[in-house]
Amino acid sequence: xxxxxxxxxxxxxxxxxxxxxxxxxxxxxxxxxxxxxxxxxxxxxxxxxxxxxxxxxxxxxxxxxxxxxxxxxxxxxxxxxxxxxxxxxxxxxxxxxxxxxxxxxxxxxxxxxxxxxxxxxxxxxxxxxxxxxxxxxxxxxxxxxxxxxxxxxxxxxxxxxxxxxxxxxxxxxxxxxxxxxxxxxxxxxxxxxxxxxxxxxxxxxxxxxxxxxxxxxxxxxxxxxxxxxxxxxxxxxxxxxxxxxxxxxxxxxxxxxxxxxxxxxxxxxxxxxxxxxxxxxxxxxxxxxxxxxxxxxxxxxxxxxxxxxxxxxxxxxxxxxxxxxxxxxxxxxxxxxxxxxxxxxxxxxxxxxxxxxxxxxxxxxxxxxxxxxxxxxxxxxxxxxxxxxxxxxxxxxxxxxxxxxxxxxxxxxxxxxxxxxxxxxxxxxxxxxxx
Amino acid sequence: xxxxxxxxxxxxxxxxxxxxxxxxxxxxxxxxxxxxxxxxxxxxxxxxxxxxxxxxxxxxxxxxxxxxxxxxxxxxxxxxxxxxxxxxxxxxxxxxxxxxxxxxxxxxxxxxxxxxxxxxxxxxxxxxxxxxxxxxxxxxxxxxxxxxxxxxxxxxxxxxxxxxxxxxxxxxxxxxxxxxxxxxxxxxxxxxxxx
Numbered sequence: 001x002x003x004x005x006x007x008x009x010x011x012x013x014x015x016x017x018x019x020x021x022x023x024x025x026x027x028x029x030x031x032x033x034x035x036x037x038x039x040x041x042x043x044x045x046x047x048x049x050x051x052x053x054x055x056x057x058x059x060x061x062x063x064x065x066x067x068x069x070x071x072x073x074x075x076x077x078x079x080x081x082x083x084x085x086x087x088x089x090x091x092x093x094x095x096x097x098x099x100x101x102x103x104x105x106x107x108x109x110x111x112x113x114x115x116x117x118x119x120x121x122x123x124x125x126x127x128x129x130x131x132x133x134x135x136x137x138x139x140x141x142x143x144x145x146x147x148x149x150x151x152x153x154x155x156x157x158x159x160x161x162x163x164x165x166x167x168x169x170x171x172x173x174x175x176x177x178x179x180x181x182x183x184x185x186x187x188x189x190x191x192x193x194x195x196x197x198x199x200x201x202x203x204x205x206x207x208x209x210x211x212x213x214x215x216x217x218x219x220x221x222x223x224x225x226x227x228x229x230x231x232x233x234x235x236x237x238x239x240x241x242x243x244x245x246x247x248x249x250x251x252x253x254x255x256x257x258x259x260x261x262x263x264x265x266x267x268x269x270x271x272x273x274x275x276x277x278x279x280x281x282x283x284x285x286x287x288x289x290x291x292x293x294x295x296x297x298x299x300x301x302x303x304x305x306x307x308x309x310x311x312x313x314x315x316x317x318x319x320x321x322x323x324x325x326x327x328x329x330x331x332x333x334x335x336x337x338x339x340x341x342x343x344x345x346x347x348x349x350x351x352x353x354x355x356x357x358x359x360x361x362x363x364x365x366x367x368x369x370x371x372x373x374x375x376x377x378x379x380x381x382x383x384x385x386x387x388x389x390x391x392x393x394x395x396x397x398x399x400x401x402x403x404x405x406x407x408x409x410x411x412x413x414x415x416x417x418x419x420x421x422x423x424x425x426x427x428x429x430x431x432x433x434x435x
Numbered sequence: 436x437x438x439x440x441x442x443x444x445x446x447x448x449x450x451x452x453x454x455x456x457x458x459x460x461x462x463x464x465x466x467x468x469x470x471x472x473x474x475x476x477x478x479x480x481x482x483x484x485x486x487x488x489x490x491x492x493x494x495x496x497x498x499x500x501x502x503x504x505x506x507x508x509x510x511x512x513x514x515x516x517x518x519x520x521x522x523x524x525x526x527x528x529x530x531x532x533x534x535x536x537x538x539x540x541x542x543x544x545x546x547x548x549x550x551x552x553x554x555x556x557x558x559x560x561x562x563x564x565x566x567x568x569x570x571x572x573x574x575x576x577x578x579x580x581x582x583x584x585x586x587x588x589x590x591x592x593x594x595x596x597x598x599x600x601x602x603x604x605x606x607x608x609x610x611x612x613x614x615x616x617x618x619x620x621x622x623x624x625x626x627x628x629x630x
Contacts, residue, residue, distance in 0.1 A: 011607045015581060017588045046614045050582050053563040056478065058468040058485060063460055065482075066489040073490060 004033055010040050014047070106385075215300040215355060218270065218362040220277050220291040225371050226284035229260025232368040236264050239279045243272040245361065261369035267361040280366050300355050307348035314341050441505035449496050460489060463509055466584055470510065473567065473579045474517055484520070488513045503593070506586070510594045514576065521572065566616045574609040577602055 006029045012018050013026045030037050226232035233252050240247055245268035252262035268276040281289060317338055439447075439455075441462065447455035467488050472481035491512050499508055567575055573595060580586045580594065592602045 008603070008607055011610055012588070012603060015588070015606075017603075042614055042618060043610055046610055046617060047582065049559075049617050050563055050567070050578075050613065052560050053473075053567065054560065055469040055472045055583070058464055058482060062464055062468065062482070062486070063457075066460060066464075066486050069486055069490045070493045073494065 004036050004039075006033065006036055007039055010036060010043060014040065014043050215295070215297040215359050216270075217294045217296055217355070217358045218273055218291065219294075220273070220289070220362065220364045221367070222277060222280045222286065222290075222364065223288040223367040223369075224281065224284040225287050226368050227370065229262060229368055229370045232283045233260075233262040233264065235283055236262075236266070236280060236366050236368065239276060240264070240266040240268065243268050243276050243279075245269060245272070245276070248363065259370040259372070261367070264366045264368075266364050266366070268364055270360055270362050273362040273364070276362075276364055280364065283366075283368060296355050296359065300352065300359075303348050303352050303355070307345060307352065310341055310345045310348060314338065314345060317341070442501045445496070445499055445505050445508075446501055449499065456493070459492075459505070463506075464489075466506075467509060467513060469583060470513055470579060471517075473564075473583065474572075474576060484513070484516055487516055491516070504590065507590050507593050510580065510584075510586070510590075511596075514594050514596075517572075517576070563617065566613055570609050570612060573597075574605045574612070577605040578609040578613075581606055 006026060009018065009022070009026050013023060018026065030040065224232065230252070233250075237247060237250075245266050248265040248267050250262065250264045252260070254260050266276075277289065277291065317334065321334060439458070441459065444455040444459050448459065464485070468481060468485040471484040471488070472478060475481040475484060488509065492509060495512075499505075567578065570578065576595060577591055580591045581588075586594070588599055588602050588606075591606075592599045595602065595605075597605075
């Protein structure tokens, strides 16, 4: 084996990889070193022998195969890009769709609440009209025919209290033409009638014509939808006191749905009747206003006549008794005859007194109630929706807050595992290299 | 008409000129295939690897920097491909029993039959092949690049990502090993041929 220090340079010299100066040194060395010269010849011989190994050329399909692989890779890459693009479109679209659905559901629920409210009001009105029936409508028609005042041509649903008030005033004006006529007394109603184009309120004259000394008992029932039942109830009592009336009966309660409602029966001086109905209608939205007038003039007159006759009999009997002396048996008989007359007189007086009271004080029954879907209910619903949304948001945040530490922990451990795997791989590679 | 340099073709290819790719493919299919063939177990592997090299040229064409030679870059791709395949094969098949390194994985010189059995005039090419493939991988790779592709040492060093001194040593050791194995029989063959 060639131990010469220049032997390692022989390959570079053979491959012409030395600089000129180094090459000159090697040439100089080869001239004096036989071992290196022989070694160089052997290396040249090896190189010659190595040339015996010929590698074949690639097949004719090589280029087409390469192009095919490139095309396949481009297609696959394109699909991946397309998937990424699709995801980039689908994910924001999904989020947007979710937001739109959320908004749509919110709007729909709000609209449903409004419809529920409207539907409830309509149902109440329909029920009320059914309860009043055709008779009331007929009465209204007949009364308006006599009064010459009809507002049935109104095509819209009129429940505004101002309109009611003005209609009442119009009725009062028209009443002047029939004042003094007992026949003009007629039940007064505020009636609802359906026309072909929708519900129409038919407002009748509140009061019939009354003449001097006429005996008329008037009653009214007003149903008002109010936002705050308790407040309306208190206001109704206040109106009653202000007008010099008194409360006959009252009932205040909450129904199963939590709505406040009340019924007050009040007695109002007859001269304050119109004002009372007007003020009570102002408490809220008038759903119905029924007034009734019962003419008791004839009855009153009859009772008065009967009383007068009884008094005449009584007075004559007393006069006869005072003029002549009677025996005890006659006195007992007269007493027995006078007693029924006295009872009769007392009954007639009581009845007349009752009628006087009923005539001088009108009876007004006020029903106040809150709507099914009141502002309070709406507020409560909104508050509940708001609370639900807040709770949902809080729960979502809690969930994210719970997930993030887990994700961070997992990420941390993945990094640790990756580092460990890398170190193991590195150490094993080192061990192999050393071996 | 003067031929465009490889680097110019590669720049055109980077800009999307597929005709440049065709030209480069035509120029380098033989060198790359030969290189792959001499380092692989058989022609089928060589075909796969050579095609994979051109596919990677396409995939990573944007990373090519014209400051370097194209031949160096494409052989570097081939070298990296071989190394990665050897590591993969080692991990999949041999690890952890075979305590070898990539340089020794392609050593097929173990069960050698007798020289008399091997050598004949028609079989000398196969003998050379066998002994070259019996070299450690890096020695074999450096020798193939030098002997058959005629690349200079610096270029080989860049391809193998080794120093110039390491490349010189690899080639020196490879030739010494082959000298020991081939020269005695080369004289016999020569004598046989003379007879």
